[in-house]
Amino acid sequence: MNEPVIQFEHVTKKYGEATIIPDLSFAVARGDFVTIIGSSGCGKTTTLKMINALIAPTAGDIFVQGKNIRDVDHIMLRRNIGYAIQGSVLFPHMTVEQNIAYVPNLWNKNDRKRTEAAIDKWMAIVGLDPAMKDRFPAELSGGQQQRVGIARALAASPEILLMDEPFGAVDEITRSSLQDEIARIHRETGITVLFVTHDIKEALKLGTKVMIMDHGEIQQYDTPDEVLAHPANSFVGRFFRNERHICTMPDDKIGECAYNRVHA
Ligand SMILES: Nc1ncnc2c1ncn2[C@@H]1O[C@H](COP(=O)(O)OP(=O)(O)OP(=O)(O)O)[C@@H](O)[C@H]1O
Numbered sequence: 001m002n003e004p005v006i007q008f009e010h011v012t013k014k015y016g017e018a019t020i021i022p023d024l025s026f027a028v029a030r031g032d033f034v035t036i037i038g039s040s041g042c043g044k045t046t047t048l049k050m051i052n053a054l055i056a057p058t059a060g061d062i063f064v065q066g067k068n069i070r071d072v073d074h075i076m077l078r079r080n081i082g083y084a085i086q087g088s089v090l091f092p093h094m095t096v097e098q099n100i101a102y103v104p105n106l107w108n109k110n111d112r113k114r115t116e117a118a119i120d121k122w123m124a125i126v127g128l129d130p131a132m133k134d135r136f137p138a139e140l141s142g143g144q145q146q147r148v149g150i151a152r153a154l155a156a157s158p159e160i161l162l163m164d165e166p167f168g169a170v171d172e173i174t175r176s177s178l179q180d181e182i183a184r185i186h187r188e189t190g191i192t193v194l195f196v197t198h199d200i201k202e203a204l205k206l207g208t209k210v211m212i213m214d215h216g217e218i219q220q221y222d223t224p225d226e227v228l229a230h231p232a233n234s235f236v237g238r239f240f241r242n243e244r245h246i247c248t249m250p251d252d253k254i255g256e257c258a259y260n261r262v263h264a
């Protein structure tokens, strides 16, 4: 197997006496789309934020593109990792264009053309009308703001994209079209994605692998078909019960059945 893009080795996270993550080890291969699902407070956001060094582990090692992030400058590390979170994270006093340009501008202060080309490209990719360039966040719908946030996360052309419930605040139709867009971006760019969600259908639809967490521990980490067909324990089973119930197929076909349903 190729060298993993992200690797956790016996990572522990404690806050005071409370152990949030006891002993976490996993690897993400280049180009994977890993969806992370689990109960509230189980450590999903903490896990993502340890990858871009917004949170430091108490013990253990995290490797990003083969380098222990302890030994890497954290500003440099974050340049290669896009980060999109739920809700409005746009700068309210900046236009759409300025918001998206914020990151590339840091690098290309003297290369305005290149910045403009990047803005046009990413607005098109996330399905935003270029006429919206000069609007302020308050003049956009929630879904449009979300798209700007994703465009900004992608604008620096990172090799890794961390998304923390990015589609939580939008309606079903917008959500579905954002899902299709992120799936297309993943296909077309080969970017490695880690995507936290509370929506099991979203996890199954988007993930090339699904990670199910509880109490800071991985309960199962496998392809959507495999977790559906062979849930590792009753915690995992509970997530998929609704998917399983709609199937009248034999057990070994359940994965396929639910897959077809999610992709219908
Ligand atoms: N700064 C902190 N100090 C103490 N405890 C914290 C701190 N930050 C997070 N926690 C605790 O760590 C646990 C994991 O938090 P985290 O944000 O990773 O959960 P999560 O899985 O993302 O939950 P949710 O699905 O609700 O977003 C929670 O119990 C939370 O209360």
Ligand SMILES: [Mg+2]
Pocket (backbone or CB within 6 Å): 044, 045, 046, 164
């Ligand atoms: Mg969270």
